[in-house]
Amino acid sequence: MPSENEHLAQVHHNLAFLRDFYNPTTPYPDWAITVAFYAALHAIEAALAGQQLHSQSHIERRRYVRQLFPHLWTIYYRLDVFSRRARYEGFRPNPTLLRQLVDHDLPTVLQSLGISP
Numbered sequence: 001m002p003s004e005n006e007h008l009a010q011v012h013h014n015l016a017f018l019r020d021f022y023n024p025t026t027p028y029p030d031w032a033i034t035v036a037f038y039a040a041l042h043a044i045e046a047a048l049a050g051q052q053l054h055s056q057s058h059i060e061r062r063r064y065v066r067q068l069f070p071h072l073w074t075i076y077y078r079l080d081v082f083s084r085r086a087r088y089e090g091f092r093p094n095p096t097l098l099r100q101l102v103d104h105d106l107p108t109v110l111q112s113l114g115i116s117p
Contacts, residue, residue, distance in 0.1 A: 001054040007046035008115065014039035015117050022102060024095040030086035033093055036106045037083030040076060044069070047113045072112055075105045 002010075018035045026032055041061070048054060048064055055061035058080070065076050082101060085091035093101065110117055 002045070002049065004046045004049035007042045007049055010042040011039050011046065011110070011115060012117075014042065018102070024099045024103070026098075029093045029095075029098045030091065032098060033079070033086050033101050034083050036102045037079040040079050040106055040109045043110055043113050043115050044072075044076065046115070069112070072109055075108055079105055079109075 014035050018032065018039065021028065022032050022035075044061060044065060045055065047069070048061075051068075053064065055064055062077070062080070066073050069076070079101060082091065082093060082097070086093070107117065
């Protein structure tokens with residue numbers, strides 16, 4: 001299993017990629033939400049690894065988030081759902097929703113977990 005530092009490195013890697021191409025009117029909103037979700041996922045995994053926990057699946061990770069980080073559940077789940085819809089259903093969030101997800105929800109997760117972008 002990746003260590004806390006390895007997950008944090010992936011968070012920063014994803015954030016760097018997101019900064020390079022993201023703007024609210026990007027023609028690739030599906031990729032923006034996907035990268036934002038995976039940055040949040042690795043932030044959660046870093047926090048779990050810091051507690052010597054590791055999730056084996058999205059289902060298990062969701063359970064950990066609900067139990068250990070209930071204040072992040074709604075935000076994390078929203079990122080998860082819209083990312084999954086973008087990946088598998090061709091969903092393209094409009095600029096307003098994309099700003100909510102990338103400019104508000106992702107930073108909220110990071111800040112709550114003490115991760116600076």
